[in-house]
Structure formats: structure tokens, C-alpha cells
Amino acid sequence: MNGPLAQRRVLVTRPAGQGEALVQRLRDGGAHVLYRPTLTIEPLKPDTAALAEPPDWIVLTSPNAVRHGHSWLKARDVGGAGGSPRVAAVGPGTAAAARAVGLSVDVAPRGGGGADDLLAESAFRPAADERVLIVRGEGGRRRLQDELRAGGVRVAEAEVYRRCPVSTDLAVPADWRRHDLDVTIVTSQAGLTALLGMAAPDALRWLQDSRLVTVSERIAGAARDAGFRDTRVAAGAADAELEQAAGQAVRRDAHE
Structure with missing residues (x-):
């Protein structure tokens, strides 16, 4: 080699x-x-109240959100190929995971993999009073939720997995x-x-x-804060x- x-x-x-x-x-x-x-990844059973109203958008926040959220969405006939909600992924790796299970992805950044990358996409602009379902892991940042709610968007969240050290x-x-x-x-x-x-x-x-x-500038910055002197952000998580x-x-x- x-x-x-x-x-x-x-x-x-x-x-x-x-x-x-x-x-x-x-x-x-x-x-x-x-x-x-x-880490180990453990599945969670989401609160069904997250689907009290049909979403206009589904946002997938990671490949794990796809792995653990897809069957839950499919069982409720939400977000499948040809379904009515538009589907957004936070990065190319998440988008690839979604397409691999048959989801049609409407918006995804070409690089990166976080809320800031998705929010920078001009095609991701939920209107005020539209409903966005965020499929995600337990805990984590609130940047996406806060930004959407500030614009009058109604946000529901489905926690489908947890990360355990x-x-x-x-x-x-x-x-x-x-x-x-x-x-x-x-x-x-x-x-x-x-x-x-x-x-x-x-x-x-x-x-x-x-x-x-790593896969985002945010993680690279945290690594530098932790004493790593040489960091590089990959084009995606694949x-x-x-x-x-x-x-x-x-x-x-x-x-x-």
C-alpha cells in the first residue's frame, strides 16, 4: 500500500x-x-404527542436519527417516499442515510453536518405557523429549535435515541x-x-x-479548546x- x-x-x-x-x-x-x-447508541421510544398535528417539514439531525426514527415515522405513514412533508437533513451523511432507507430529501447542505449548515440553506425556509418535526437524539444544542421558533414556526421534537458514554x-x-x-x-x-x-x-x-x-467546525473548535492543535473538518461524515x-x-x- x-x-x-x-x-x-x-x-x-x-x-x-x-x-x-x-x-x-x-x-x-x-x-x-x-x-x-x-459512545453506545440506545434507541428511545418517542412521545407520540410529537405527531399530534401533521408536520409540514421533517428535519433529520443525524444518521442515527434516520436509523432510529425511520421505522417510527413509517409506522405512522409520515415522511415516506412521496409523502406530503418536506424532508430536510442537517448534512450530506444524514441525507445519504435517509435516501438509503427510501426517504426523499428535499434540502441538505453539501458539506458540514449541523443546525448552522441547514439554516444557511436558502431552500430551508419554513414559514411562520408551519409545523416542523425535528427527529433527533436526546439532549444536544437548541440552536435549530430556537431559530425556527423565533420565526414563528411551530416546532415538535421526537427524541429517538440517546448517546451513552x-x-x-x-x-x-x-x-x-x-x-x-x-x-x-x-x-x-x-x-x-x-x-x-x-x-x-x-x-x-x-x-x-x-x-x-471531524465533521464540523463546531466540533473542531471544541477540540482546539481541549488542546488539539491540528484539526481538519471533513467534507461530510461518510x-x-x-x-x-x-x-x-x-x-x-x-x-x-
Whole structure:
């Protein structure tokens, strides 16, 4: 293997059960990969009051919102292909997940993956008194809800999953600790917080010296605040986009 990640050491922190394809892709490209999930994802049963009135828009806030919300929506005949509500996704990865289960996505940013990216889309302009159903995880930011309500939009929320930190230490093998870590991949704010909580002081310094690849400038900013000096935002959360960003992060070393 002679790609940019050949012989590079990469830490993948995606939630349990959701990082294996990325790990294999990186290994196929010649990277040494350590997979340490920082979160587990647990499904929640949404409050049916969220569908007390038919929505004009459905907003999907993450691929997990699609995974855990689609069957709930489908059982209530809401938002399927050809359905009446318009469907918005906060980023390209969420849009791809939605299309993969048969949802027709009307609006999605081409890059990024958060409320600010969706709100910047000119095609996403719910009118005052329209109803928007936000399908999301438990907790998180209120930026999207607050902005919509400020414009007179009626907002309902369906919490379809929760993020649970993995209650273990980072458990870095001794042979890994003897080498520099080239890239750390983090795909959510909650995942970053959990990673920091898992790392003992010496492991934290080892992480901070790596190049952090993530999916939004907001997470990158939080990583810099936590001591990561070198951050890069991928074009999206898909495996290929994360691999490409990781390769770009280390490519400048290729001629040193």
C-alpha cells in the first residue's frame, strides 16, 4: 500500500457497531487502526404527542436519527417516499442515510453536518405557523429549535435515541503508545467529550499531539479548546470523506 495513510496510525472513535466499515476501509488503505468506541447508541421510544398535528417539514439531525426514527415515522405513514412533508437533513451523511432507507430529501447542505449548515440553506425556509418535526437524539444544542421558533414556526421534537458514554478508559496498547498517533477521528461533540473523559493525562497528551479529523467546525473548535492543535473538518461524515480528510491531514508530511 502506498496511499497517504499507509503505515500511519489512526484512532477511530465512532459509536459501537458503527465504525467497523470505516476501520476496514482505512486498513485496506494500509493504515494501522485502533478502534475505541467512545459512545453506545440506545434507541428511545418517542412521545407520540410529537405527531399530534401533521408536520409540514421533517428535519433529520443525524444518521442515527434516520436509523432510529425511520421505522417510527413509517409506522405512522409520515415522511415516506412521496409523502406530503418536506424532508430536510442537517448534512450530506444524514441525507445519504435517509435516501438509503427510501426517504426523499428535499434540502441538505453539501458539506458540514449541523443546525448552522441547514439554516444557511436558502431552500430551508419554513414559514411562520408551519409545523416542523425535528427527529433527533436526546439532549444536544437548541440552536435549530430556537431559530425556527423565533420565526414563528411551530416546532415538535421526537427524541429517538440517546448517546451513552462508554464507561472504560481508553486502553491504548503499549506498542501503540511507543509511537506517535497520526490521526484521531471524532464524529460528534458527545463523542469528543466522552473521549476526553476516557483518556488519562498521559494518553490525553498522546491524543492532543495527533491530527484530529471531524465533521464540523463546531466540533473542531471544541477540540482546539481541549488542546488539539491540528484539526481538519471533513467534507461530510461518510467513510470515504473521513478517509480523504485523514489522508489530507497527513499528506503534508509526505515529502519531509
